[in-house]
Amino acid sequence: MNQPTEPTYAEQCAAHCKTMTLQQFYDELERHDWNYMMSDSDEVYQRGKANAERIGYEANAIPGGIELLKKYTEHILSGSCFYSGVKPIQKPERPTQ
Numbered sequence: 001m002n003q004p005t006e007p008t009y010a011e012q013c014a015a016h017c018k019t020m021t022l023q024q025f026y027d028e029l030e031r032h033d034w035n036y037m038m039s040d041s042d043e044v045y046q047r048g049k050a051n052a053e054r055i056g057y058e059a060n061a062i063p064g065g066i067e068l069l070k071k072y073t074e075h076i077l078s079g080s081c082f083y084s085g086v087k088p089i090q091k092p093e094r095p096t097q
Contacts, residue, residue: 017061022095025062028055029072068092 007015032055036048059065071092078089 017058020058020062022062022064022068022097025058025065026068026072026092026094028058029069034076064095068095 032051033044033048036045036052039045039048055069059069075089075091078086
């Protein structure tokens, strides 16, 4: 007898994203800890890593999500201490629709 299988994490994210707007996705990007990988705390690192993975799934499921993630990431990485001499890139505007 085949038992029903649990949905994968990617499937759960895809189901969640069906109701997510691009504005809500932008808000997720605003709340994300973009420096999680620098933490000395494994708990903070693991939580940030899981959130980054979820953001990637969301970006792929929401129309316009990949482009917004790309622009937002470029902003975060520009002018950071890791890339001295890189000209800061303005943060993208929050989508209106």
